[in-house]
Amino acid sequence: MIDFSEDREAMMDVLRVRTQRRTQLVDLTDQVSRAVAKAGIVSGVCYVYVPHTTAGVMINEHFDPDVAGDLEGVFDRLVPHAGPYRHAEGNSDSHAKAAMTGTSQVIFVEEGKLALGQWQGVFFCEFDGPRERKIWVKVMAG
Amino acid sequence: MIDFSEDREAMMDVLRVRTQRRTQLVDLTDQVSRAVAKAGIVSGVCYVYVPHTTAGVMINEHFDPDVAGDLEGVFDRLVPHAGPYRHAEGNSDSHAKAAMTGTSQVIFVEEGKLALGQWQGVFFCEFDGPRERKIWVKVMAG
């Protein structure tokens, strides 16, 4: 691991969330949008990266909050908490759910703004909460 | 959502597909390859982004079309249409399948061309069709 000095001339932004439940989708759209606005780039891409191994990041509907709740249920049913696992911490299902959602997302930046589809939002995906978590955001011109 | 004026000096290309079935993989390889050729970039990356919440994008075998059919079946069996869902539109399984395939893919551009592996193609993944859909493509030099 690199010990980033977060107060140096940052080449990325660090967002923070505190989760409340073991499995919980947290809407990050506003925080990511602010990071993009701050970057001052007219056209390019925004990367959202989760530096954890039992959490991920997802783009999906954030208009109806029931969708996020339903997705939490789908992942919990797909990967049982009590499988035949060897990892001693008892959270192998969390690692698997993180692998399925992925640790990063890329979103276009157009006209200086985060170019999501009409119903899309960016969700931090907690699979082993409650915890304090970080999300890294980088914006590149292009 | 940003209302992109699609006839302005575009920083991305917009592809369109019309799907015929509820779950359907559509081969986009030729359309994405043309967008890369048009961009005129020798080396870099091509991002393919789906601005919908019940559809995704995948890279997989496009030589034998039976693979795409088998993948449609796998996703439909993994996430049941009739789960215990709260989202009133009745398509929570579509949202979950989109989350599992992801909304974007990155492919290298080398020697001015889309650098896919020998058997790879790019598929739009419809999970709540039939519909008219858009796919955004951006090519960055690097």
Add this chain to the structure above:
Amino acid sequence: MIDFSEDREAMMDVLRVRTQRRTQLVDLTDQVSRAVAKAGIVSGVCYVYVPHTTAGVMINEHFDPDVAGDLEGVFDRLVPHAGPYRHAEGNSDSHAKAAMTGTSQVIFVEEGKLALGQWQGVFFCEFDGPRERKIWVKVMAG
């Protein structure tokens, strides 16, 4: 497919792995880190791309090797080898697992180094081994 002349002035690195089992996660972290060091870029992103259709790439815990073993088991249980498949090669489950992990990952480069989280490693995900495989790595400044 593009026939890359790998000894030309390369715009990407080609890593190689030889897998031993049908489903096997192989830790690529050191090889990817070396490719980033070689690139000599202070800040940017590193893309890891798998040009195969029955293998993927994942970021997850590499501190306790039991996690990788547990993840192999989860994917093998989620997608049965003997489903109702049409693809004649008998490896449709391998294609599906590759689709679920994805063919690429993006990792930030900060201070000239691969910026993984504390417990994260990069894994090549073999789902139809044993085979000889390639992984493409590209580093872009930004």
